[in-house]
Amino acid sequence: MVYTCHWGLVGAGEISELFLQDLLTVPATRGVTDVAHKPVAVAARSLDRAKTFIASHVPDLKDSIKAYGSYAEIVADSTIDVIYIGTTQSTHYEVALLALRAGKNVLCEKPFTINSKQAEHLALVAKEKNVFLMEAVWTRFFPLTIEFEKLIHKDMVIGPIRRVFTDFSVCCPADPSFRLYNLEAGGGALLDLGLYALMWMFLTCYKHPENHRSNPDVVKAVSLKSPLNVDESTAITTLWSKPKILCVSTCSLMMDSPSECVVRVQGDKGDVIIPIHGSRPEKIIINLTGEESKTLNFPIPGQGLFWEADAVARDIRDGKKVDDHYPIQDSILSMQIMDEVRRQNDFKFPDALEFVEDY
Template structure:
């Protein structure tokens, strides 16, 4: 690390101006020192909207101006202008996942490294092409799974690797939001619109799968990791659009963690109408993730995309139940750590992040492909396509 007085500055270009880009921007512009980071500094030098330059101008005024000293930020009315800007070091893509493949290809075409929101693409074939393109062009590329970079997540993975609860034999994970889709979302909304790859699986289920993979698959050495088998899928369609409003996945990981002596069962669920119990008081709340080991259990309390509490319990009744709480420093939402990781990887000349590597992102996409196949869920041909370029601007964010 460099000294606190000499941090390296990374210049970000924001592709899209929606809520997730707003949150990411606010987070990375919080002084990194508040979270113990003194080797890097983030600035936003460009923002683009596919709908209008006015939208980008408003974004700059609301989320950038006055928050990064004298560093200027340019607003653009097209993504092509953004990726052509020489003052942008790395592009953050916060468009709907239906557009990620086209947006990433555009950035790569102009030699820009990319941090792209999850789900990375609509299907695994698209993801593989993006990884091949990044490798060919020697460009850093990372799926933005922010939860993996939380100190809480890192602690839990370390507990599993250290054998704190013994061999992990089952993981249950759920993200369900308790929203009646007919009341909460217009049929054109990204959450239920198949033209935007909408539905519970790609938007919410990715978090349920994140907890499966980061606790069972990622905790093994790379040479021992094996893709899970999708043993079964249940899927319910949203009545207006046909997108999935509820998906349940039964997985079998052939190699258990930490020693690899067994297999591990994974039960991952996600839904719009159902609700997991994260708004009750901490005493009465139920865990949204349960990691069952032979000698103990780790319980993670939701929402699982941004958890702040977990519990350790043990089969040995003599060993005390332990509760751990986590405070997000500097009033950040939690996206700063993935920004820090992407910035460091780029500065160090890396092509991928160890915590969310290309191979693992691809296996997760392949798993979701199989879940969709078993559930009979397809999306329009143009957003499933690997052809480039295809003009999807009319449906962009």
């Protein structure tokens, strides 16, 4: 029997549009037969904006998808199984807190919060309310990503891992009106782009079978700040002892990632490479010493956001409050590492963004 998950979308920006379109993609096109999705409501800061969003992007469904002019209204809708938060990152904490306190399951876009204390608070409220909570790091649920983990950990195609390089960089004009250069909007390379570079580090080092999800022994970072006071380029070195792996993760708003390689995992037998883009990869390249290079292709029948939605639907169907593949504790640790990177480089957001309620 197919389980249909009913979604409420908060936010009327580009990411919400992409998520909505992927929810409407026929599951069978990606080989999924056990879950389906139904968007039932969209909320924006105004009713007109919500109505315009629905009419513009899904005109055929404008009479079946409800429009709300406030976030409080959508979290009170009893027909919704899970709330998807696609607002700007500066508002993730307050919107997620509103939804969780209303007893709603939540999938919140990345970066999950501004700092780790906010993430810890959300996890605590979710546990108290006995509801599901997950950060929407979509790439973690790609078939490619799951195969990547299998290749390097279970199959050990390159033998013991020794060194890892990850990068996620996008050249952006230094425009103060653009959110990534806007400190008040939680801008900078680290939270928005660096999260992807850290994701591949997590998959390789943190999730290594010998590491048992232990924290890195060393985190060292350097950042270049723009005149607009956001980090423009950041390099993070992590050292792991179980097993001994050195990882360098970089992100930048000043240049693009090298197209031929955004992830390189080096082992005794060769390396595994992922070409651009690190957020939506479609190829894995395996280079083994003395052998011809091998390329594995993973076409994406849509944007690729539906795989995380499928995972959430299964979790809610099965009564889970935390996803096994990407538990909320992993999001908290990711935020803790980014907090440490910011601390080492004296990079602070305005107090209003860093604010955490007492708990």
